[in-house]
Amino acid sequence: MEKDADGFYTPKAVDAPAKPEGKEVEEPKPEVAEATPSKNTDLISSTFEVTVTLADQQADPNSPLFSVKSFEQLGLHQDLLKGLYALGFSKPSKIQERALPLLLANPPQNMIGQSQSGTGKTAAFVLTMLSRVDFSINKTQAVCLAPSRELARQIMSVVVAMGKFTPVQTEYAIKDNLPKDVSRMTAHIVVGTPGTMIDLLRRNVIDSSGIKVFVLDEADNMLDQDGLGEQTLRVKNLLSKAKPQIILFSATFPDHVRNFANKFAPQANKIELQKEELSVEGIRQFYMDCRDEEHKYDILVSLYQLLTIGQSIIFCQHRHTADRISQRMTAEGHKVASLHGAKNATERDTIIDSFREGREKVLITTNVIARGIDILQVNMVVNYDLPLMNERGNQHSNDARPDVETYIHRIGRTGRFGRKGISINFVHDKRTWSHMEEIENTLGKKIIRIETDDLDEMEEKMKKALK
Numbered sequence: 472m473e474k475d476a477d478g479f480y481t482p483k484a485v486d487a488p489a490k491p492e493g494k495e496v497e498e499p500k501p502e503v504a505e506a507t508p509s510k511n512t513d514l515i516s517s518t519f520e521v522t523v524t525l526a527d528q529q530a531d532p533n534s535p536l537f538s539v540k541s542f543e544q545l546g547l548h549q550d551l552l553k554g555l556y557a558l559g560f561s562k563p564s565k566i567q568e569r570a571l572p573l574l575l576a577n578p579p580q581n582m583i584g585q586s587q588s589g590t591g592k593t594a595a596f597v598l599t600m601l602s603r604v605d606f607s608i609n610k611t612q613a614v615c616l617a618p619s620r621e622l623a624r625q626i627m628s629v630v631v632a633m634g635k636f637t638p639v640q641t642e643y644a645i646k647d648n649l650p651k652d653v654s655r656m657t658a659h660i661v662v663g664t665p666g667t668m669i670d671l672l673r674r675n676v677i678d679s680s681g682i683k684v685f686v687l688d689e690a691d692n693m694l695d696q697d698g699l700g701e702q703t704l705r706v707k708n709l710l711s712k713a714k715p716q717i718i719l720f721s722a723t724f725p726d727h728v729r730n731f732a733n734k735f736a737p738q739a740n741k742i743e744l745q746k747e748e749l750s751v752e753g754i755r756q757f758y759m760d761c762r763d764e765e766h767k768y769d770i771l772v773s774l775y776q777l778l779t780i781g782q783s784i785i786f787c788q789h790r791h792t793a794d795r796i797s798q799r800m801t802a803e804g805h806k807v808a809s810l811h812g813a814k815n816a817t818e819r820d821t822i823i824d825s826f827r828e829g830r831e832k833v834l835i836t837t838n839v840i841a842r843g844i845d846i847l848q849v850n851m852v853v854n855y856d857l858p859l860m861n862e863r864g865n866q867h868s869n870d871a872r873p874d875v876e877t878y879i880h881r882i883g884r885t886g887r888f889g890r891k892g893i894s895i896n897f898v899h900d901k902r903t904w905s906h907m908e909e910i911e912n913t914l915g916k917k918i919i920r921i922e923t924d925d926l927d928e929m930e931e932k933m934k935k936a937l938k
């Protein structure tokens with residue numbers, strides 16, 4: 472793909488002969504000198520000596536990571552191919568293979584894309600934004616919204632990495648992250664959260680007239696009428712004159728949001744998952760039957776060694792629970808961090824960066840990082856409290872029911888891109904037991920019991936699950 476006279480990256484024809492099932496087809500060589508795909512030897516290992524060869528996963532036609540095409544065949548510009556290869560991406564995943572030709576085709580068409588957690592949706596929309604930007608114009612041309620500052624920062628890191636060989640300029644629209652006294656942003660791509668994005672568009676700091684792409688990551692969450700939906704709609708209205716291509720991606724699209732998504736992104740190309748395809752194969756789900764709340768804490772502490780083999784995320788329903796547990800564990804000499812929405816922006820950035828770098832191995836948190844966060848070393852997720860939500864979007868009300876979508880996203884923080892992972896649910900009474908049963912029935916996937924008083928058995932089961 473070459474830049475055309477106007478400086479755009481125009482996709483070339485993307486039709487390529489399909490690979491016959493079960494047969495190996497030689498990958499075409501990349502067209503660029505320095506853009507050599509690294510051998511897919513992205514191995515992770517832990518004390519359990521787990522090794523995952525992504526190439527094996529990508530060769531299995533039933534895997535969401537399988538693709539018959541190469542990145543070159545998807546019609547990406549050489550500069551972007553270089554960025555992909557520098558990141559160690561050698562072959563697209565299924566969602567990338569299916570979505571990219573539709574996303575890059577002209578005239579641009581809206582997209583509602585669904586694919587399991589950790590299967591590479593970010594690259595699909597980031598490459599689209601980078602492909603559609605005309606770098607010779609210093610004006611904002613793509614905006615992307617995410618539900619948390621942590622996710623917005625992560626998406627930006629992908630934009631910067633994939634755009635490393637392009638002259639892309641980027642800017643954040645997240646709280647406490649704006650350059651002082653900025654009156655006009657000229658960055659090509661702006662990534663942020665809805666509140667700050669509304670502010671910047673309203674004050675004309677972002678000139679909306681040149682915006683060609685509008686992406687919602689975690690779109691079902693961004694469109695939920697009981698949550699961020701109203702703000703997201705305001706952003707859309709502020710962009711409406713520019714008529715951008717609207718791109719919605721998520722691992723989940725519950726029925727009540729899907730109807731709204733169809734209106735939000737009219738005439739969209741759609742890639743959908745069946746209900747039984749929602750959960751990721753590599754994540755083994757367990758539960759532990761605790762006696763009461765206090766026993767949950769004791770069990771968590773007894774798990775500490777296992778939690779620190781790789782990295783772990785512990786999800787609680789309330790901020791005060793996350794704080795209390797982390798304070799108690801810290802006082803007892805364990806090294807844990809806690810992150811939730813009541814902390815200030817600087818603290819939040821420091822905590823997540825430190826966890827990302829592996830300086831802390833256990834992160835105790837709330838739903839704030841249930842979605843999108845991609846830290847490959849996380850091989851265990853604990854639902855200290857199962858996620859709940861009532862019909863009005865209230866997590867804390869007495870009539871709250873199991874929130875299956877949030878459960879899928881939470882456990883999806885492990886088992887990323889073909890890796891193995893473990894999730895453990897703590898249940899401690901009839902109510903929490905029935906909540907877990909409801910999740911199990913909805914997902915059609917067995918959740919296996921681990922005894923709380925047999926650490927050896929626990930370790931054995933976990934080792935097996937991670938193999």
Ligand SMILES: Nc1ncnc2c1ncn2[C@@H]1O[C@H](COP(=O)(O)OP(=O)(O)OP(=O)(O)O)[C@@H](O)[C@H]1O
Nearest residue numbers: 560562563564588589590591592593722843845888
């Ligand atoms: N084609 C590829 N080859 C190798 N690694 C890839 C490829 N595509 C994505 N990845 C890696 O896979 C991981 C998961 O990707 P990503 O975060 O985009 O998943 P996602 O589908 O957005 O998940 P979630 O639903 O949790 O947001 C990332 O570490 C990313 O770098």
